[in-house]
Amino acid sequence: MRGTTPPRRAWAPLALALAAALTACGAGGDSDPPRAPGGLTAQAGSATSVHVMWRAPDDAAGITGYQVFQTGRLVRELPADKTMVDITDLAPQTAYAFAVRAKDAAGNRSALSAPAEVTTPAAKAEDHQAPTAPPATTGRAEGPHAARLSWGAATDDTGVTAYDVYQGGVRVHTASAADTATTVTGLQPGTAYVFTVRARDGSDNSSPDGPPVAVTTPADPARAPRTAPGAFTATASPGAVDLTWTAPDTGHPTGEYQLYVNDRPVTVIQFGAGAVPQDRASYRLTTTEPGGTVWTVKLRARLPDGNWGAFSEERRILLSG
Incomplete structure (x- = not known):
């Protein structure tokens, strides 16, 4: 309603x-x-x-x-x-x-x-029955920062009141019951996304996910994406490796990074509230590897939309004994 x-x-x-x-x-x-x-x-x-x-x-x-x-x-x-x-x-x-x-x-x-x-609409009688899932979902990129999604109408015994769009299990958009299409903005260029849509009724019952749809945004020719951490350095000392880098310019503070050693993810570096670096960031990684061991290290940032950004430059280091 x-x-x-x-x-x-x-x-x-x-x-x-x-x-x-x-x-x-x-x-x-x-x-x-x-x-x-x-x-x-x-x-x-x-x-x-x-x-x-x-x-x-x-x-x-x-x-x-x-x-x-x-x-x-x-x-x-x-x-x-x-x-x-x-x-x-x-x-x-x-x-x-x-x-x-x-x-x-x-x-x-x-x-x-x-x-x-x-x-707000009128209240309905007590309702525990969820709507049906939207039967079909389609999507296409609309430039480097947006995606246009369409879906089939869901049904409900008391009426659908909204459609919720999810990306990576997180709700990123809500459309009205009269809409079976919407544009999701704020996306990153050159990035693959998977979206699903759920219907919701006046008692906040949500349907199962509709069929997922994959959308890949094109690169931005006017402004290259700057999602990779910059000026990445790695310095070995006895029992530790010290990492420093410049936070990527994503439009929001970046507080989570994924570290790779020898092309394998080994840890997620998280900065707590109030400690998110605005420019240069640093992290000390302890190690028990013997001296003379060779590592290659790189990292990437968690973007505001929940995806991982591009990798930093890879650094090759010789661990100290």
Whole structure:
């Protein structure tokens, strides 16, 4: 069931109320606020929940998180790598307006995004039956950073309210019940993706996955992908190997790397919250191999979309005894 759009004038008091809260408060000499997130959408997933999504601004490298507002009230704080959220415990048949702003490490806040308005549908009787899976899925790349997906309509005893798109087991997009096609953006150039679609009803019952569809984005001729860690070095010392590299410019902080030794993955290097390197990163790998052993080492970064990026340059080292 699709709700009616609330009047545009309902947003005016909200915009005025929030304007006073948007003064940037720079710290450490940085007083330039980030740009506002774009492409905000709000889709009712059930009578009591709404799925909110947005695009990171172009200057997202310095962003540390996002704030989500529901009709003028702050309801969620999210890290920089999250650009969607489910808002729950809402009232059925009620109009809501959502907005998002970005924040950086210096405490600066962006302006609010353009608002997204949505009305939750009416509540249904108790329902535990999931919709059928979408019967077919097709997809094609639309340039280096987007994919167009289409699927067959699912059925449900109380009616489908939304379709959720998954990539690598993670929900990356939500479309309305009236849509059987959507465009997924924010992809990496020259990368293979596998997508599935699930239907959801007004009680948040989800169907099984529909058939998977593979899409490979083309390379970007105007801007080569820079997903590989740069300036990679490896230095051996007794019982250890010290690695340093420059974090790739993916638009988001990169806190996870996969290390290969002699062309085999040996460990995943993870940096905790607050310790993610913005430029140069370092890691010490302990070893019990005898002196004189030869290793080749390389690593790659986990990208914001969950895929692994390109490998760094490979380094050949002679272990110390």
